[in-house]
Amino acid sequence: MSATATTPQRTPVKPFYFNTSAHLRRITEYKANSLSDLLDAMRECPEDSIFQHTFRTLEEHHFLRAGFSNDFAHWALAACNEPSLAETFAGVDVREFIAVAELRERFIQILEKYLRENPESGTRVADEAFYFCASDTVVLPTSFVANTMHEFTEGVRHVSLHSIQHHFIEARLRIKLMSNDFSQWLHEDAGLTETARALNRIDIYTATLEDVRQHIVRIVERALS
Amino acid sequence: MKPVKSESAARSMSSESTFDPVSPARTEQRTAPRTAPRTSPRIWETPPAPVPPPHLDDYRSIVSSAVIDELRFLARDLKGKTLKMVNSTAVGGGVAEMLNRLVPLLGELEVSTHWDVITGGNDFFEVTKAFHNALQGAEYELTRHAQEIFLTYNDQNRQRMQFNEDIIVIHDPQPAALIRARQDGPARWIWRCHIDLSNPHPQVWAFLRPFIERYDAAIVSSESFARQLPIPQYLFYPCIDPLSEKNRQLDDTFVQKVCDEFGIDRSRPIVTQVSRFDRLKDPVGVVQAFKLAKKYVDCQLVLAGGGASDDPEGAIILKEVKEEAGNDPDVIILDLPPWCALEINALQQASTLVVQKSIKEGFGLTVTEALWKGKPTIAGAVGGIPNQVIDKLTGMLVHSVEGCAYQIRYLLTHPEFAAQLGRNGREHVKENFLMTTNLRRWLLLMQITLRRGTA
Numbered sequence: 001m002s003a004t005a006t007t008p009q010r011t012p013v014k015p016f017y018f019n020t021s022a023h024l025r026r027i028t029e030y031k032a033n034s035l036s037d038l039l040d041a042m043r044e045c046p047e048d049s050i051f052q053h054t055f056r057t058l059e060e061h062h063f064l065r066a067g068f069s070n071d072f073a074h075w076a077l078a079a080c081n082e083p084s085l086a087e088t089f090a091g092v093d094v095r096e097f098i099a100v101a102e103l104r105e106r107f108i109q110i111l112e113k114y115l116r117e118n119p120e121s122g123t124r125v126a127d128e129a130f131y132f133c134a135s136d137t138v139v140l141p142t143s144f145v146a147n148t149m150h151e152f153t154e155g156v157r158h159v160s161l162h163s164i165q166h167h168f169i170e171a172r173l174r175i176k177l178m179s180n181d182f183s184q185w186l187h188e189d190a191g192l193t194e195t196a197r198a199l200n201r202i203d204i205y206t207a208t209l210e211d212v213r214q215h216i217v218r219i220v221e222r223a224l225s
Numbered sequence: 226m227k228p229v230k231s232e233s234a235a236r237s238m239s240s241e242s243t244f245d246p247v248s249p250a251r252t253e254q255r256t257a258p259r260t261a262p263r264t265s266p267r268i269w270e271t272p273p274a275p276v277p278p279p280h281l282d283d284y285r286s287i288v289s290s291a292v293i294d295e296l297r298f299l300a301r302d303l304k305g306k307t308l309k310m311v312n313s314t315a316v317g318g319g320v321a322e323m324l325n326r327l328v329p330l331l332g333e334l335e336v337s338t339h340w341d342v343i344t345g346g347n348d349f350f351e352v353t354k355a356f357h358n359a360l361q362g363a364e365y366e367l368t369r370h371a372q373e374i375f376l377t378y379n380d381q382n383r384q385r386m387q388f389n390e391d392i393i394v395i396h397d398p399q400p401a402a403l404i405r406a407r408q409d410g411p412a413r414w415i416w417r418c419h420i421d422l423s424n425p426h427p428q429v430w431a432f433l434r435p436f437i438e439r440y441d442a443a444i445v446s447s448e449s450f451a452r453q454l455p456i457p458q459y460l461f462y463p464c465i466d467p468l469s470e471k472n473r474q475l476d477d478t479f480v481q482k483v484c485d486e487f488g489i490d491r492s493r494p495i496v497t498q499v500s501r502f503d504r505l506k507d508p509v510g511v512v513q514a515f516k517l518a519k520k521y522v523d524c525q526l527v528l529a530g531g532g533a534s535d536d537p538e539g540a541i542i543l544k545e546v547k548e549e550a551g552n553d554p555d556v557i558i559l560d561l562p563p564w565c566a567l568e569i570n571a572l573q574q575a576s577t578l579v580v581q582k583s584i585k586e587g588f589g590l591t592v593t594e595a596l597w598k599g600k601p602t603i604a605g606a607v608g609g610i611p612n613q614v615i616d617k618l619t620g621m622l623v624h625s626v627e628g629c630a631y632q633i634r635y636l637l638t639h640p641e642f643a644a645q646l647g648r649n650g651r652e653h654v655k656e657n658f659l660m661t662t663n664l665r666r667w668l669l670l671m672q673i674t675l676r677r678g679t680a
Contacts, residue, residue, distance in 0.1 A: 017513040020295055024669040025460040063652030067618050078616065103346035128611075130447030134461060136673050140298045142291070 006031075010224070011150055012190040016182075018144035018155045020163035021170065021214065023056055023135040030132035035080060036122040037110045038072070041132055047100040048134035054094050054103060055137045055173070059165040062209035069205060071130075072107060079126040085114045093205065094169065098176045139166070149190065149224055156182070156216050169204060176218045182216060195223040242619045276477050278329045287467050288661050296661065299668040300324045300334035306671065308338045309388065311403060312396035313353065315342045319463065319590070320396050320419055323663070330664050331389030336671070341386055343400045349378040353399040356433075359426035360398060369427040376402055383669055386411065392671055395440075404439045413674045417461070421587055421608075422450040442674060445590055447609050456562070460669060463588045464614065464663040465597060470566035472597055472603040475574055483571035486529070489557060494524040494637050497576040499594070500558065501532035502542040505585045507605070509542075512549040512556060514582065518632035519555070522637045529559040529572050573598050578636055578643070581630050583607055593658050596620065601643035603632045613658065621648040 030045045033160040042050075043050035049212035052069035061068045066076060069090035076084035088110050115122045144159055146152035158165070175184060183196035202215045240359060271324045284291050286621055308331065312320050324340055331338040345353075359365035379402035388406050394415045395403055416437055422430075422445065430452070437443060455465060465472050483490050496515060500506035508528050515526040532539035538553045543560060550556035561568060573579060574619045579595035579602045584610030595602045602620035604610045613622035621632040637641040656662070 020298075022295065022299060022665060023671050024666060024673060027445070027460055029453070040301050042535045060657060061615075061653070063649060064615075064618055065655065068615065073617075080612075129449065131451070133448060136669070138299070138669055138672055142298065143294055158290060158291060160295055162295065163291070172350060 003095075007125075010104050010190070012147070012152075012185070014144040014189045016152055016155070016185045016189070018096050018142045018146070018159050019139055019161055019166060020142050020160055021139045021166045022162065023052075024058055025052065025056075026134045026136055028132045028134050031130075032125050032130040035076075035082070035085070035115060036110065037106065038130060039122075039131075040114065042072075042108050042111065044105060045132045046134055047104065048136070049132045050100050050104045050107070051173075052133045053137040053148070054092070055170055058169065058204070059162070059209070062165065065171065065206060065208055065211070074165050075126070075130045079128045080124070081122070081127075081132065082121055084113075085118075085121075087152055088114070095172065095178070095204070097171045098178060100127070100173065105128075119211075145202050149220070152185075152190075153217050153224075156213060156220070159215070164209055164216075167172075168199075168216070181206075186220070192220075192223055193222060249555045256327075269678050275325075276470065279324055280464075281330055281333050284661050285467055286657060288659065293663060296665060296668065297334065299665065299672065300336055302673050303668065303675075304335045306336060306392070306669065306675065307390040309338045309393045310396065311343060311386070311394070311400050312340075313343050313345075313350075313399040315340075322466070323660075324396075326660055327664060327667065330660075331667065333665075336661045336668070339390065341381040343378070345378040345383075345399075345569060346470060348374050349444040350399075351508075352404070355397050357420060359429040360433075361421045362424040363426065363472065365426050365429060367432060367582050370456055372432060379403055379405070390673060393396070398433055398595060401433055401436045403431075404436050405452040407439060410643070413677075414439070415442050415444065415670070415674065417444045417462075419446060419448065420445070420450075422452055422601075423447075441677075442670070446672070447612070459666075460608070461663065461666050462658055463590055463593070464658050464660050465590060465593050466660040467597065468548045468660075470572050472594055473570070475567070475571055479567070480571045480575050483568050484575050487557060487559060487572075488527060489527060489572075489575065491575055494522070494577040495527060495575055496524050496578045496633055496637075497527040497529065497572055498580045498582065499529045499573060499591045501536075501585070502546065503532060504529075504538070504542055505583060507582045507584050508546045509549045509627070510584075511582050512546060512582055513626045514629035514633060515556065515574075516553070517627065518633035518637075521634050524556060524577070524637060525555040525574055527559065527576070529561055530567075531563060535560055568573065570594075573600065576600055578603060578633060580629065580633070581605065581610065582623065582626075585609055589613065592620075593654055596647075597654040597659075599647040599651040601636050601646045602650060604637070613653065614650075615653070618644055618646070619653045 011186040028045060028049055030041040032041050056070045070092065073086045073089035076082045076089055092106055094103065142157040142159055142163055146155045172178060179200060183199045186192040187196035198219045199216060202212055204212055244395040281293060300625065310324055310328065312324065312462045314321050325534060328338045328340050330471045355365055379400060382400065383403050390412065392413045392415065394417050395401060395419045397419055404414055438455055440456055440460060444459045444461045445451050446461065446463055446518060448460060467473065469550050489495060498508065498511045502508060511528065518524065547557060550558065573595055579600040581589060581592045583589065583605040584607060588609035590612055592602060596613060602614060603623055604614045604620060606622040606624055611622060614622055616622040623629045623632055
């Protein structure tokens with residue numbers, strides 16, 4: 001996104017097509033009974049698994065404001081009783097990654113470091129196994145198309161939360177930018193660069209996805225008023 | 226129907242047909258006025274006629290229009306495709322209940338769905354019942370004779386049925402050998418297993434496995450139920466229907482009426498466990514936890530379930546529960562028949578807290594029901610419960626009588642935290658465990674499976 005300020009165009013150059021994605025959870029052959037197993041499986045599992053246990057699980061628990069970040073963090077605490085590792089895992093912000101491979105590498109680095117410092121934790125058997133799942137995804141259109149800024153805010157107001165997740169959180173994996181579909185459109189097609197930046201500062205980990213939706217609407221409406 | 230109160234209350238009943246649910250001790254403690262008990266409660270009658278299934282648009286107000294529209298978009302590419310569901314019973318049991326709702330909804334989305342039920346003699350169903358238990362870990366001696374019975378009836382059904390649909394879904398082990406009807410062609414075959422396969426009887430699983438491996442995909446209800454198989458395995462959580470009698474929002478006057486009939490005081494906290502009188506649901510442990518908690522907080526315990534009248538072990542457990550409850554008038558034990566969905570719903574809606582202190586559990590749909598009603602829920606950390614109750618976020622997980630007692634005390638004295646758990650729990654169900662989510666999974670599976678078939 002360019003840092004150059006542009007005059008708000010109010011009438012966007014191109015329409016915004018609201019899409020959504022639907023996911024089906026597949027259970028893979030990878031399973032961990034200890035942190036060492038988890039490390040091995042993290043290295044070998046398909047990227048769809050890392051996506052499922054980070055991006056996707058965030059959507060499945062979109063109604064929580066705190067206490068849930070990703071499945072690895074949850075398992076490290078609930079099944080392995082390793083609060084320090086859980087906290088570090090939980091601190092991984094999916095928005096800092098534009099590729100699942102990088103995200104996988106980050107988790108591997110955290111776990112390798114932890115096991116170097118706490119070797120006795122590696123082989124301790126967890127209370128319950130971690131089953132690596134993967135997400136099979138289908139992208140769908142919705143009936144919402146925004147030709148104007150008003151239609152855009154109405155779209156954000158009324159699409160499903162799956163659509164918000166698709167455009168606002170998962171988009172970076174598609175567009176390979178530290179941004180999201182809404183911000184890209186606001187910047188490139190509506191000339192609302194500051195608004196686009198403001199959207200990128202919304203904290204998805206301390207808000208529910210419904211809160212995020214409301215934030216987006218408020219920020220865009222403020223820019224238009 | 227046998228509504229039973231703890232020993233002293235039970236003695237106050239003159240006969241079943243003139244049940245007075247309020248014991249003298251309870252009457253003294255009651256602060257809210259009570260309507261006169263019905264002389265012929267509805268729940269003592271025969272099962273009511275089934276209610277027509279809801280339409281897709283009926284769910285709009287619950288899950289939002291956008292979610293329903295997404296289902297229609299998902300179904301758009303499937304128009305003209307045909308689906309066959311095959312299971313072993315048309316009525317009774319969770320699978321039939323789910324199919325009774327799912328099949329009309331798929332039809333409404335123009336995914337033509339045909340539901341077939343296999344037939345078999347008593348010998349077949351004795352064998353499949355034994356298989357069912359063995360696959361869930363029970364001891365069993367698999368004989369050649371049992372295998373022959375299983376295969377003979379599967380063959381008879383195979384010859385009787387047509388398999389011309391695009392996707393054929395076979396539910397559970399009973400009809401699993403119908404896969405032998407598979408021929409070269411584009412049809413995709415899916416095995417939907419509703420039972421716990423985490424620790425199957427090795428012989429029975431070895432017998433069934435070659436059939437399962439011939440399917441294109443399998444669906445299980447929990448990650449831990451997946452087996453090492455050369456086919457994709459998908460996770461479909463069980464679900465509840467928010468418009469069913471057991472889960473729909475009830476008028477408060479009805480809730481009040483049910484509470485009045487059962488002698489439950491809504492002006493005081495109500496802690497409820499809904500479950501069969503089964504050792505694995507630990508109803509005795511619930512009474513013990515309640516007694517520990519009651520030393521510090523005022524509350525009543527409602528144990529509502531069934532199984533005591535048609536199951537000898539259920540009757541034994543019920544007796545043990547009554548003994549544990551002793552003379553406490555605040556322990557209200559209700560042995561209800563299976564058609565009391567509305568009453569169960571009312572009891573859940575009237576509850577301040579819901580407990581499901583299971584020692585072993587499948588998925589635990591009573592937990593799903595409680596969460597859906599926004600009730601702060603305390604549940605044993607077993608089976609599928611941790612998928613629903615995320616400790617301290619959507620409910621409280623416990624491992625002991627003492628833990629359960631503590632959480633009852635804590636939640637009753639911290640109502641804001643309890644209310645937040647209830648709100649989170651309801652959202653969790655809305656996102657992951659409702660019929661609409663289940664429908665979405667079926668549509669997705671059809672899309673993915675058919676696409677894979679043409680790839």
